Amino acid sequence: MKNIDITGPVMDNIVRFEKRRSLLWFLRFVVIVFTLFFLAVLLLWIAFGQIMERQTLELLTLFKEDREIIAQFWQDTLMIFWEELPQRKLVISVGILAGIIIFSLLTRKQRMIVWKRIRQIARRERRPRRTL
Amino acid sequence: MTIEKTDEELVSEIQKGDVLAFEILVKRYQRRLFSFVLHVLYHVHAAEEVVQDTLFAAYKTIDRVDTTKKFSSYLFAIAKNTAISYLRRRKQTISFASIEEQAHEEETLYDSLIEAEKQDHVKEAISQLEDKYRSVITLYYFDDLSYQEISKKRKLPVNTVRTHLFRAKKELKALLQHEKH
Known part of the structure; x- marks a missing residue:
């Protein structure tokens, strides 16, 4: 029977394929996480801008006053403060940040597998080739 | 080790x-x-x-x-x-007519297997063989073991393996020919 050794070509093909696949996966992951993070930060930035415009934070200066005044007005002040906040934007941005954390946790196993593959590929590429 | x-x-x-x-x-x-x-x-x-x-x-x-x-x-x-x-x-076809032109019996059996596989009958035919013949056919043609390797694996003398294989091939060919008609 003919002695066949196609290990080299097969593994070269696989390494090329896996390199592309793994890097694409990581790229997709990074793009998703950064896009969501950027969106969350943008929303927070807009929300903060609105808060500054409305001077909503000024309401909290009540808590620098005397105890009696605070006791009298703190509930109303906090209610007004909450109503003046751009709630929708804040909730969405916090939701997005929570989503990023959940996404990272869900993809943790796959990330480890892909990272291991990339390390293996790098190890194989560093390996000196056998020559006759 | x-x-x-x-x-x-x-x-x-x-x-x-x-x-x-x-x-x-x-x-x-x-x-x-x-x-x-x-x-x-x-x-x-x-x-x-x-x-x-x-x-x-x-x-x-x-x-x-x-x-x-x-x-x-x-x-x-x-x-x-x-x-x-x-x-x-490659638009190549394997036919029994072209197989009959070739001398080698193992190649004929493989061509028969592939031809029949296209019609999805090979597995059924192999499954109809007796256990001892089925295992020898599978080990020899699909796992590509030699007589000695099969003899060791099945704990049978080499000549018994040869006999089983000969009978298995005969029976399988008959089954495939029968299904073809």
Whole structure:
């Protein structure tokens, strides 16, 4: 029977394929996480801008006053403060940040597998080739 | 002394990201795959190409492999389909008429197997053989073991293996011929 050794070509093909696949996966992951993070930060930035415009934070200066005044007005002040906040934007941005954390946790196993593959590929590429 | 890992253990490691473990599977199966495919294609370079495609296809789909089942069956199924696709692309046909022109009986049986496989009868025919004949046919033609290797594996004398194989081939050919008509 003919002695066949196609290990080299097969593994070269696989390494090329896996390199592309793994890097694409990581790229997709990074793009998703950064896009969501950027969106969350943008929303927070807009929300903060609105808060500054409305001077909503000024309401909290009540808590620098005397105890009696605070006791009298703190509930109303906090209610007004909450109503003046751009709630929708804040909730969405916090939701997005929570989503990023959940996404990272869900993809943790796959990330480890892909990272291991990339390390293996790098190890194989560093390996000196056998020559006759 | 290092203990050789089973196919299923290696597949499991590959699924967890150990790409280089596939190299062990390649070294383990390339010879047997080549032999199997060569019997179908009768062309060394084509057989090498098909074996490479087979192993690459197996790697690409390795995440779907069920490690509770035999990996070799999966691999040989891919090899068979890849070889048949190759033949279809090259518009080659295997017929009993062309087989009868060739002298070698093993090639005739393989051609018969492939021809019948196209009509999906081979598995059924093999399953109808007695256990002792079925196992010898499978080990000789699909796992590409020699008489000595089969003798060791089945704990039978070599001559008994030869006899079983001879009878198995005869019976299988009769079954396939019968199904053809």
